[in-house]
Amino acid sequence: MQCQQCDKQAMFHITELETGNVRELHLCEDHARVYLNQAEADSQQDDSDDGSGSIGVGQTAKELSEIDQKFCDMCGITFFEFRNQGRLGCPHDYVQFEEELEPLIANIHGEVKHTGCRPKRDKSAEDQSVLPESTEELTSVIGMRKKIREAVEGEDYEVAGTLRDDIKKILHKWHAEEPTK
């Protein structure tokens, strides 16, 4: 069976009971998620009117289009692209779009703070003090690789060389050197 809102296969089959009325919904995973989140937001609407639960509520079209144009400094994804695909571009997006993602994440999970396991790196990693609160520094090499590509295009090989050295240092610090071929 097909999703009622797109071509994908319907994975969720929801039966809604509304005042003596039975309504059947057949939705793919993505649309079911949207639907269920919406249903939840609707039910919350009764007790709180501020509409802070989801993006697009209480924001003007102009504000929305400004948000859409924001992009990630590392991977370059725009918030618009994310909204369209439902997938983020790189780990830095959680920092770059933190403000925009927070209500969305709160809506999905009902919480905005991780409380589970955290990674422990091998003892041989040089600087344990930087681990593992955040891997932002390591993620910054994504942006540096982009700058290398731009430098090479502009034939600025000196800058490209410096950036390569910087990347090597960071990868080494984080014990993330590329495998030798």
Added chain:
Amino acid sequence: MKFEVLKSSVGEWLKGTGPESDIVMSSRVRLARNLAQYPFVGRASETERSEVEEFLRSRLSKTSVGSRLEYMDLGGLEDLDRQFLVERQLISREHADATGARGVAIDSAEQVSLMINEEDHLRIQCLHSGLDLQAVWEQIRGVDKEIEAVVPYAFHERWGYLTACPTNVGTGIRVSVMLHLPALVITRQIDKVFRSLHKISLAVRGLYGEGSQALGDFYQISNQITLGRTESELINQVADVVPVLIDYERRARDFLLEETERNVHDQVSRAFGILRTAQTISAEETMQLLSRVRMGVLLGLVDDLHVSDVNKLLVRTQPAHLQKMKGIDLDTKDRNIERARFLRSYFESGSSDEN
């Protein structure tokens, strides 16, 4: 060759053993993980995807778990072989159908599978037969710990493990239990049960096929939330509801036996009769009939057949398994003929063969 090994065995999760295995087919946990130093798979270039694959393969080979696993380059496999792995639940359909550098590492018991470049750089999956979530969690946490010692997972103090989709962020954990609930379907109580599950933010999906009545009455229950609770809390959320569902299903089965035994016996016998004699049969019909027979076996209405036989047939009658067994590609029409032939000969030769 690896596929010969896989072909002649069936996964541990199909053995039909483990606690509550009359109703609980399998217990699964998967963890979504990403490397900090690369864009997520959907945004990575061809080169970056290859580098991610190389990096992970090289690091995994240094762990004791990694060295016990068999690695398969999915891009280098035939469609049919990828489909086979999907039917075996070792990779996802999305992973099979994707393009670019990607692979999977599988242990010989088919309990652990590491998917590289699925939606996230790494997806660790652990699958056991029956209701066994605690053991699954301990096993997968062990694997995760070994890997995290040598792989820099993308992590953020507030958001936890960072994933391509915000629906997985935090713990990155998806806990699921696959249930066989034919009596709840027959007694039309299944929708009521599911509505109550949605209310406590658990997701339900039919395992096979589509339609509001999941093909073969197999349903998967899993957590939807991944952030703001510990892994144990999320596992318990699923684990706590399963005994309730088991109890509902058992009561529905008892009800069927007490109130409508002749009808149920008739349905089961007819299903078994068709499976033993059909000349051509679709995958969907096979699934439905096997589900009825499975319930019949468990209610003591079918002799000479074990639950594990039915479990194996559920997988081995699927398209890629049939074609791998036959050794040639078959179109739908020929597959239906081959499926019927396989079922007839399986039941003729006595059900409890070693495969």
